[in-house]
Every structure is written in structure tokens, then in C-alpha cells.
Amino acid sequence: MHTAFHSKENWLHKVNPSFKLICITLLFLFVLTIHNLNFMIMFTIAIALLFILFTGQSLKRILLFLLPFMLIFLSTALSMIFFGKGETTLFKWGLVHVTEESLFRGIHIGFRALSFALMGLTFALTTRPVLLFYSLMQQLKLPPKYAYSFMAAIRLIPIMIEEFQTIRYARKVRGLQSTKGMNNILKLSISIPIPLLSQSIRRAFRIAVAMEAKRFDSSVKRTFYYKMRISPYDFIFLFYFILLIGLAYFIAFNHPLIPVTDVRY
Numbered sequence: 001m002h003t004a005f006h007s008k009e010n011w012l013h014k015v016n017p018s019f020k021l022i023c024i025t026l027l028f029l030f031v032l033t034i035h036n037l038n039f040m041i042m043f044t045i046a047i048a049l050l051f052i053l054f055t056g057q058s059l060k061r062i063l064l065f066l067l068p069f070m071l072i073f074l075s076t077a078l079s080m081i082f083f084g085k086g087e088t089t090l091f092k093w094g095l096v097h098v099t100e101e102s103l104f105r106g107i108h109i110g111f112r113a114l115s116f117a118l119m120g121l122t123f124a125l126t127t128r129p130v131l132l133f134y135s136l137m138q139q140l141k142l143p144p145k146y147a148y149s150f151m152a153a154i155r156l157i158p159i160m161i162e163e164f165q166t167i168r169y170a171r172k173v174r175g176l177q178s179t180k181g182m183n184n185i186l187k188l189s190i191s192i193p194i195p196l197l198s199q200s201i202r203r204a205f206r207i208a209v210a211m212e213a214k215r216f217d218s219s220v221k222r223t224f225y226y227k228m229r230i231s232p233y234d235f236i237f238l239f240y241f242i243l244l245i246g247l248a249y250f251i252a253f254n255h256p257l258i259p260v261t262d263v264r265y
Helices: 017-032 037-054 059-083 100-125 129-138 144-173 182-191 193-213 232-254
Strands: 089-093 096-099
Touching: 017 100, 017 129, 017 232, 037 100, 037 232, 059 096, 059 100, 096 100, 129 144, 144 193, 182 193
Parallel strands: none
Antiparallel strands: 089 096
16 A cells, blocks of 8 residues: 555645545446457556556566566466467367467456556555545545544554564464474464454454544534545546547557457457
8 A cells, every 4th residue: 555655746646535536446347348459458558657657656666566467467368368269279289279269358358457456556556545534534425433443444454463473472482383283273373363353352342432432423523634625636637547548549449459349259
């Protein structure tokens, strides 16, 4: 998330989180309707440009992020290419049967998975969780008791990790992790989760009592420390996708890279 990876802030970080979330969700649904391989490739390039140029990450970190995405692209595409169906056989060896139809469908599914991953990571890297929940409360009218509960849960994750490390160090000092084998794994599966779970229940109960004491369960209108509003950066974000999708559509249908208009047939 944005809290874990420091980056240079630019206009994409200043887009209203709720507006960004709605746009990304609509783009997810829009990608599901794309069956033209050329259009899918151009759309993925548009998302990749947004991810590479405007997330504020260094080139080294961008390449590190892209590595698992390329593995997702290859695994998703190859599963369809090698074992798909079609009439025009390009290669056949045992269970592996590559056809022209399965080749184009596999590439299309690979680019679709890649576009999903790029859009999701772009949103995660350019959106602060705290501002997201403040925006959900102010723009989308999410009840504060749910929003603040989610924010409290996010803040508790580092505490739980620290407690897990403390339990491990305590067991190591007492020599309880020196043995190996299935019995030790079973003991660890019981001795570590139970203290973590009990501590989490106590902490969650204290937070619930504190929120109830501060009247988070009422319908009283609340004030907010951060005021989230629609800004010109939201229109820049919307204009970027309108422009790039229009350009991708024009190139795909007027200057196609691959002579395939619909991978479903």
C-alpha cells in the first residue's frame, strides 16, 4: 500500500480516492467486455503508461513490481494456449495442442489479467488508506463506525506482526523451537495462533467500547479532520482514460497489429 512504499507524490496521488475507486471499478467491468485483441493490447499499454509514469515509484521498484505480473501474464496465457480448443492446428504434441484460436485467446486473457493487476496496483500505490476511508465517509456516505473500524484494523496489523515476532523470540529463548518434525509443526500451530487470537479479541473489545463511548454507533453528524473534495485532478484522471481509450480504440480498429477482431470466434 501507499503507507508501505514511499514515493514522489504527483497529480495521481491527489485524485479523490472515492472517485478513483469508482473509475477503477468501472474499468474492471469495461475490460470484461473487450474481446478485440488489438484493443486489449492498446488498453493494457495505456494502463501501463499510467503505472510507470505517474505512480511516483523508482524505475528499480517498477521493474520489481512488473516481475510477478509478467509471471501472471505467462501462466495465464500459456494455460489457454497449450490446452485451448480450435480448428487451425499450429502445434500438437501429446496433451499439448496449440491452435490459432487458442493462441489468440491465450494472449487476450494474459493481457486482460495484466491490465487487472496494473490497475489494482496503481490504485494501491497512489491511495492512502486513511484518505480512502475519509472519502468513503464524505462522498459515498459510508457510516463512520464501519470506516473507522477498518482503519483501526489496518493500524492493528503491525501490532499483530510485532506480537508474533515476540512470541517467536520467547519460544526461541526457552528452547521450544529446537526440535523439528511434524509434532513441532502441530505444536506451533496451536501455541502461536491462540495467544495472538486472544490478544486480538481483547484489543478489539477495548476498541469497540471506546468507539461506543465516543458515540460512533449513533446517527449524529460528525466532523472530519480531513476534508475530501472533488478537485481538477479528478477531471484530469477522467480525461486521461477517455483520451487513451479513444486513442486505443482508433489504433485497434484502423491500424490493427493482429488480424483478429473477436477472440470468441
